[in-house]
Amino acid sequence: MIVVLLILHGLLAVGLLGAITHQALSVLPLAAAKGPRTFIGRFRGVNAPAYATPIVVLFVVTAIGGALLYPQYRIDVRPALEDMQNAAANGVFEIKEHLIAIGLGLLPAYWQLWQQPPENGATSARRAVTLLLAFFVWWGFIVGHVLNNIRGLLP
Amino acid sequence: MKGPALKIFSMLFGVFYIAAFYFDLALFRYYPEARQFHWARTDGIGVVILWYGWIVTAALASAAVAVAVPRSVAERLSPRWVWIVTALVVVVTLIYERRYFV
Numbered sequence: 569m570i571v572v573l574l575i576l577h578g579l580l581a582v583g584l585l586g587a588i589t590h591q592a593l594s595v596l597p598l599a600a601a602k603g604p605r606t607f608i609g610r611f612r613g614v615n616a617p618a619y620a621t622p623i624v625v626l627f628v629v630t631a632i633g634g635a636l637l638y639p640q641y642r643i644d645v646r647p648a649l650e651d652m653q654n655a656a657a658n659g660v661f662e663i664k665e666h667l668i669a670i671g672l673g674l675l676p677a678y679w680q681l682w683q684q685p686p687e688n689g690a691t692s693a694r695r696a697v698t699l700l701l702a703f704f705v706w707w708g709f710i711v712g713h714v715l716n717n718i719r720g721l722l723p
Numbered sequence: 724m725k726g727p728a729l730k731i732f733s734m735l736f737g738v739f740y741i742a743a744f745y746f747d748l749a750l751f752r753y754y755p756e757a758r759q760f761h762w763a764r765t766d767g768i769g770v771v772i773l774w775y776g777w778i779v780t781a782a783l784a785s786a787a788v789a790v791a792v793p794r795s796v797a798e799r800l801s802p803r804w805v806w807i808v809t810a811l812v813v814v815v816t817l818i819y820e821r822r823y824f825v
Contacts, residue, residue, distance in 0.1 A: 666740070
């Protein structure tokens with residue numbers, strides 16, 4: 569059961585990572601490419617506001633999946649990392665916990681900023697909040713995968 | 724909670740979360756080996772998870788402030804503060820968690 573949940577959590581995280589990366593790149597103030605549209609241009613040329621609600625849903629559902637998996641980590645994985653004297657691995661995971669929690673709290677304002685037409689100050693706030701969320705998701709994704717495979721990665 | 728209040732909630736959530744973490748203000752504790760929730764510290768039943776409690780503490784505290792702040796005040800608050808305060812919370816968190824890497 570825990571393996572099924574772990575795989576489901578990973579798959580949801582892939583969807584979230586893709587969605588937030590599309591949206592984050594779309595809000596970056598990059599110069600428009602001239603000539604034929606580039607891969608980056610097409611990647612960021614999405615209907616960014618349409619991504620906001622799916623990102624909120626995916627973030628919450630993925631976080632709930634992580635919360636359900638957390639007891640197994642706390643009982644089995646964390647003590648093993650401590651036995652290996654791998655404090656850094658526990659550290660990056662603890663930071664992941666904090667960033668995901670802070671990200672959950674950020675979601676209401678993020679969603680609201682994407683629902684309204686940008687006003688004074690709202691465009692930069694929308695961009696910054698989106699980039700913060702993208703950072704949280706990338707951190708969580710990379711740390712989750714590294715820790716999941718840590719026994720194979722470390723000698 | 725409506726429009727402007729959501730801004731207040733999101734701006735304060737990170738602050739309350741990190742305060743709950745630093746000052747050990749988890750609303751409740753979960754002991755996964757015993758599969759039990761407790762309001763207070765309970766020794767002898769294995770490792771404890773405080774993360775759920777920190778999140779609920781932060782959510783309740785920031786929701787309470789968001790509801791209490793008058794709408795006119797909340798409307799005047801620039802949305803920039805949401806990301807500025809959150810970014811500061813992240814920086815403080817990363818500085819504090821350096822303890823794992825030294």
